[in-house]
Amino acid sequence: MAILEVQDLNTRFRTDDGIVKAVSGVSFELERGDTLGVVGESGSGKSVTFLTVMGLLDPRHAEMTGSVRFDGEEILGLGNYRLRSIRGKRIGMIFQDPMTSLNPVKKIGWQLEEAVRIHEDVSRSEARRRALEVLEEVEIPKASTRIDDYAHQFSGGMRQRVMIAMALINKPEVLIADEPTTALDVTTQAQILRLIKKLQDEHEMAVVMITHDLGVVAELANDVLVMYGGRIVESAQVDDLFEKPEMPYTWGLLGSLPRVDIEVERLEQIPGQPPSLLRPPPGCAFNPRCAYTFDRCRAELPELRPAEGKSDHHFRCHLDGGDRARIWAEKQAALAASMRSAG
Amino acid sequence: MSELLVIENLEKYFPVTRGLIFQKEIAQVRAVDGVNFTLEAGQTLGVVGESGCGKSTMARCIARLLEPTGGKIIFDGRDITHLGRNEMRPIRRDMMMVFQDPYASLNARKRVGAIIAEPLEVHDIGTDADRKKRVQELLEIVGLNPEHYNRFPHEFSGGQRQRIGIARALSINPKLIICDEPVSALDVSVQAQILNLLKDLQRDFHLTYVFIAHDLNVVRHVSDRVMVMYLGKPVETGSSKELYAAPKHPYSGALLSAVPIADPKVGRAREQIVLVGDVPSPINPPAACRFHPRCPRFVDGKCNVDEPQLTRVPGATDHDFACHFPLEHWPLGEGEMQRAGAQSQQAAAPAASLD
Numbered sequence: 001m002a003i004l005e006v007q008d009l010n011t012r013f014r015t016d017d018g019i020v021k022a023v024s025g026v027s028f029e030l031e032r033g034d035t036l037g038v039v040g041e042s043g044s045g046k047s048v049t050f051l052t053v054m055g056l057l058d059p060r061h062a063e064m065t066g067s068v069r070f071d072g073e074e075i076l077g078l079g080n081y082r083l084r085s086i087r088g089k090r091i092g093m094i095f096q097d098p099m100t101s102l103n104p105v106k107k108i109g110w111q112l113e114e115a116v117r118i119h120e121d122v123s124r125s126e127a128r129r130r131a132l133e134v135l136e137e138v139e140i141p142k143a144s145t146r147i148d149d150y151a152h153q154f155s156g157g158m159r160q161r162v163m164i165a166m167a168l169i170n171k172p173e174v175l176i177a178d179e180p181t182t183a184l185d186v187t188t189q190a191q192i193l194r195l196i197k198k199l200q201d202e203h204e205m206a207v208v209m210i211t212h213d214l215g216v217v218a219e220l221a222n223d224v225l226v227m228y229g230g231r232i233v234e235s236a237q238v239d240d241l242f243e244k245p246e247m248p249y250t251w252g253l254l255g256s257l258p259r260v261d262i263e264v265e266r267l268e269q270i271p272g273q274p275p276s277l278l279r280p281p282p283g284c285a286f287n288p289r290c291a292y293t294f295d296r297c298r299a300e301l302p303e304l305r306p307a308e309g310k311s312d313h314h315f316r317c318h319l320d321g322g323d324r325a326r327i328w329a330e331k332q333a334a335l336a337a338s339m340r341s342a343g
Numbered sequence: 344m345s346e347l348l349v350i351e352n353l354e355k356y357f358p359v360t361r362g363l364i365f366q367k368e369i370a371q372v373r374a375v376d377g378v379n380f381t382l383e384a385g386q387t388l389g390v391v392g393e394s395g396c397g398k399s400t401m402a403r404c405i406a407r408l409l410e411p412t413g414g415k416i417i418f419d420g421r422d423i424t425h426l427g428r429n430e431m432r433p434i435r436r437d438m439m440m441v442f443q444d445p446y447a448s449l450n451a452r453k454r455v456g457a458i459i460a461e462p463l464e465v466h467d468i469g470t471d472a473d474r475k476k477r478v479q480e481l482l483e484i485v486g487l488n489p490e491h492y493n494r495f496p497h498e499f500s501g502g503q504r505q506r507i508g509i510a511r512a513l514s515i516n517p518k519l520i521i522c523d524e525p526v527s528a529l530d531v532s533v534q535a536q537i538l539n540l541l542k543d544l545q546r547d548f549h550l551t552y553v554f555i556a557h558d559l560n561v562v563r564h565v566s567d568r569v570m571v572m573y574l575g576k577p578v579e580t581g582s583s584k585e586l587y588a589a590p591k592h593p594y595s596g597a598l599l600s601a602v603p604i605a606d607p608k609v610g611r612a613r614e615q616i617v618l619v620g621d622v623p624s625p626i627n628p629p630a631a632c633r634f635h636p637r638c639p640r641f642v643d644g645k646c647n648v649d650e651p652q653l654t655r656v657p658g659a660t661d662h663d664f665a666c667h668f669p670l671e672h673w674p675l676g677e678g679e680m681q682r683a684g685a686q687s688q689q690a691a692a693p694a695a696s697l698d
Contacts, residue, residue, distance in 0.1 A: 041530045042501070141620070155621045156394070185393045185557045190601035190617045212530045215603030218610050238607045256535030257605045258560040263587070266542070267535040267564060273500055 001072060002029040003173055003206050004053070009066035009076075011045075011052045020277045022048040024230045026066075030174065035200065035207045037221030037238065039214055039253065043274045045230035046210050050176050052076070054093060055083045071173070089119045092167030096179040098159035102151035108162050109147035115169050134165045138195060157188035164195065171203060178210045193219055214253055218242060223312075226250050229275045229285030232304060236313035246307050246315040246324055248290045251331060264338045284316065292319055292327065346417075347518060347551045348382040348405070353414035355397075355404050359626060372625050374400040376575035377414075382568075384518065387545065387552040389566030389583070391559050391598060395622045397575040398555045402521045405553065406440055407431055419518065436466050439512035443524035445504035449496040455482075455507055456492040462514045481510040485540060502533035506540065513544065521553045526561055538564055559598050563587055568661070571595045574625055574633040577653065581662030589673045591656055591664035594618075594634050596675065614677050632666070639680045640668045 011023035023045045030036050040046045051057050053068050055078060068076040070086060087093075095101045103111055112131035116122060122130075128147075135143035138161040151159060160180060167175055177196065181189035197220060200207050209220050217224055217238065224241045226234040226249065234247040245251055255268025272289040275281055281288050287297040296318045307313040308321055317324065354377060359370040374397045382388045390398045403409040405416055407423060416424045423434055439462070442448040449458055459481055460474045469477065479489035485506040496504055505525060512520050522541070526534040542565060544550055556562045562569055569586050571579045571594060579592040590596050597616040604610040618637050623629055629636050635646040645667055656662040671679075 041532055157621060186559070186598060186601045187393055187618050188621070189603075190615065191619075193603070194617055213603065214531070214605040215610075218605050218607040219603040242606055242608075253532060254605060256532045258535070258538070258558075258564045259605060263563065267539055269535040269539055270532045271536075273503070 003032045003071055004030040004208075005067075005069040006049075006053060007067040007069075009049065009052060009068065010064070011048055011057065012063040013061055014063070015278070018278050021280065022062075022230055022277055023052060026227075026230075026232055028225055028232070028235065030206050030208065032173065032206055033200075033204050034223065035209060035221045037217035037224045038208060038210045038227060039212065039217055039224060040227035041212060041274045043277065044227040045277070046227045047178055048230075049227070050093075050178065050208060050210060054087055054091060054176065055080075056087075084118075088115065088172075089170045090172055091174045091176060092170070092172035094160070094163050094167050094175070094177045094180045096182050098156065098163045098183075099151065101163055102159060104151055107148050107150055108154075112147075112162075112166055112169055115166050119170055130169060131165075134169045135162070137168070137199070138162075138165045140165070156184055157191060160184065160188075160192055161195070164192075164199070168199060168203070172205060174206045174208065175200070176208045176210070179212070180209075181216065182211070182213075189216075196220070214242075214257055226253070229280055230277055231285065231316070232314075233286065233317075234313075234315040235304075236307075236310070236315075240307075240310060240313050244307075244328060246313070246328075247286075247317050248292055248319075248327075249286045250315075251328065252289075255331070255335075262335070262339055264335065266338075284318065292323070294318070345384050346381050347384040347419055348380075348553070349415070349417040350378055350380050350405065351415040351417070353378045353401065353404060353416065354412045355400050355409060356412045370626050373575050373628065374625060375404060375411075378570075378572075378575075378577055380568075380570060380577075380580065382551060382553065384551050385545070385549050386567040387554050387565050389562030389569040390553065390555045390572060391557065391562050391569060392572035393557060393622050395574075395625065396572045397625070398572050399523055401572075402440070402523050402553060402555055406438055406521055432466075436515050437518040439515070439517040439520050441505075441508050441512050441520060441522045441525045444528055445501050445508055446496075446528075448508055449504055451496055454493050454495060455499075458496070458507060459511045459514055462511060466515055468515065477514065478510075481513055484513065484544070485510045486536075500533075501529050502536060505529060505533075505537050509537075509540065509544070513548070516548070517550070519551045519553070521555075523555045524557070525554075527556065527558070534561070541565060558602065559587075559595075560602050571598065574622060574628050576633060576665070578634065578666070579662075579664040580653070581656070581659070581664075585656070585659050585662040589656075589670075591662070591669035592634075592666045593638050593640050593668075593670060593680065595664075596670050596673070596680070597639075600674075614675050614679070616675070616680050640666075642668060 007027050009023055009026040013020040013022055026049055038046045052064050064076060067074060075086060109131050113127040116127040116130050132143055132147055135147060140146055140158060140161055154162060181192050211217060221238050224236060224238050225232050228249050234250050245254060252270035256270060258267060270289055275285045283298045283300055284302050287293045302316040302318050304314045304316050307315060353375055355375040357372040357374060358368045359372060360366040361369045378401055380388060392398050404411045411424060415422060456478050459478045463469060463474045479492060482489045487503060487506055526537050554562060554565055563583060566583045569581060569583050570577050573594050579595045590599055597618045600616045616639060620637055623636060631648055631650040632646045635641050651665040651667050653663040653665045
């Protein structure tokens with residue numbers, strides 16, 4: 001059975017200007033030990049989806065409907081008191097900016113001990129022993145002295161390791177990582193990704209990796225959700241998605257990524273801006289930026305439908321199979337040609 | 344082609360002081376320590392390195408926002424290293440910067456029109472009406488709606504703000520634009536828009552760029568030449584083509600292989616070199632080769648004793664590296680980074696004992 005099951009999740013924010021439809025009809029399953037990559041631009045609803053899943057949104061501002069089942073139990077709409085036994089214990093979370101997520105006036109050892117003592121009735125010394133153990137596990141050098149340092153005494157990469165340590169200290173079954181490497185250098189990013197992979201294997205955790213970088217997804221994930229305008233627009237196994245993406249937005253994302261193994265003369269760019277979730281365009285939310293838009297795209301929201309011959313590859317697009325296959329083949333050919341001309 | 348910018352042995356040291364009143368200097372941070380390069384008009388130099396390698400300090404020295412400690416900056420045939428404030432003024436018209444954070448680099452209380460027109464005002468160019476016309480033209484050039492002249496920065500997204508920053512840099516028709524991590528704060532799809540825009544502008548206005556980034560991917564796409572820096576020193580420089588085809592320095596190799604590849608099959612097949620640890624403190628940099636404590640090819644008695652100098656790659660026209668045990672070929676196969684190091688360690692051992 002899936003550890004995390006989300007069915008038809010909707011999140012709406014009431015604002016002075018109207019209702020912001022941040023998440024619309026999102027459904028997915030996460031199996032134990034799997035890695036789910038969630039990709040999209042800023043404002044695509046990827047973070048809000050998982051804030052909703054974790055119950056971190058204030059119900060006074062956000063209207064949440066649908067179902068979130070964690071280990072078979074419905075957790076959407078549970079109060080803070082009930083959620084506390086799950087959040088931070090069975091589901092861990094890492095955020096993008098490690099500096100603002102750590103308390104600047106408390107030693108990191110204290111913060112790690114707190115994470116244990118909130119969930120378990122253990123002594124200070126036992127909590128400290130666990131804190132030290134987990135710091136060593138995330139490969140912080142000289143952990144026994146660093147445990148008494150403050151957050152500002154750590155570099156960005158080391159702070160992110162502390163955040164990971166804090167998320168892991170209670171041995172969660174699911175780890176939700178929201179852009180954990182976006183603020184880091186590429187070399188540090190490689191270290192952190194490798195660390196997450198290693199810890200995942202050791203703890204048999206399921207990991208949700210939220211990112212805007214398809215490279216990170218390719219590196220880490222088994223399954224991928226591509227989000228746009230608050231909806232899932234494509235979902236597939238990682239190899240299928242990169243081999244034959246079906247949705248024009250995914251094509252654009254792949255084309256706009258500068259790649260170190262391929263030299264192209266000009267990057268493909270997705271024109272324009274992500275849609276306003278306050279007043280989303282009618283029909284397919286991607287239609288104003290899509291090169292293949294026709295009348296139906298402007299009138300009718302495409303359903304999430306399966307790709308030919310694949311039961312676990314779904315996408316939203318009105319283009320028929322022949323057109324999509326032809327366009328994708330043309331794009332591959334153009335890429336191959338520009339690689340040749342670049343030498 | 345003419346040389347627009349020549350940097351000779353540029354150094355910038357910051358004093359580390361102790362004491363409130365007497366400010367006794369107890370150490371120096373060698374942020375930039377001997378950088379040389381030549382940049383021709385119309386070309387782009389990409390500068391790559393991790394945080395703390397001195398790339399931004401170098402940029403600030405070139406723009407003379409910081410006073411260099413040593414070396415020479417020759418811009419457009421003129422030595423500008425020690426020019427005073429007033430003498431720099433006319434030169435500043437030919438040099439502009441684009442900054443990393445599009446949220447922090449635009450004044451939140453000013454309208455976009457005033458932000459873009461500011462360099463024109465500072466240099467006293469045109470009348471108010473001329474400036475307004477120029478600003479609208481610039482907005483159009485960078486792909487924004489000229490009608491948005493009266494809006495505030497908060498009304499724009501990150502990518503649009505970066506376009507405003509670029510419009511401001513273009514306003515006085517500079518010859519050189521120094522871009523300090525212009526796309527690192529942006530989403531990938533927006534990144535592509537900005538990179539393409541910078542390339543188009545270079546072609547249309549014959550601009551010269553110094554392009555700073557920590558991501559070798561991004562730099563490859565815009566640069567003619569690339570310089571990889573580590574702790575204030577260049578460790579490898581070369582034409583983009585040669586450096587990416589066959590990097591020689593293990594640090595360049597590590598930077599290249601650290602970048603995630605957006606293709607799971609290629610990604611799984613390649614051998615990744617993950618560096619351990621962070622960049623060491625530039626107050627007390629490691630002896631000899633500064634990369635040696637993190638280098639997978641470290642050879643005791645060589646790398647920590649004898650500092651490698653930049654040397655030309657045999658057979659190459661424009662590709663230098665500073666390493667005793669360069670990478671033999673690229674991409675590396677499984678374990679070759681380590682194994683090659685071990686072999687050279689054996690080879691180097693008798694030589695060391697002879698000393």
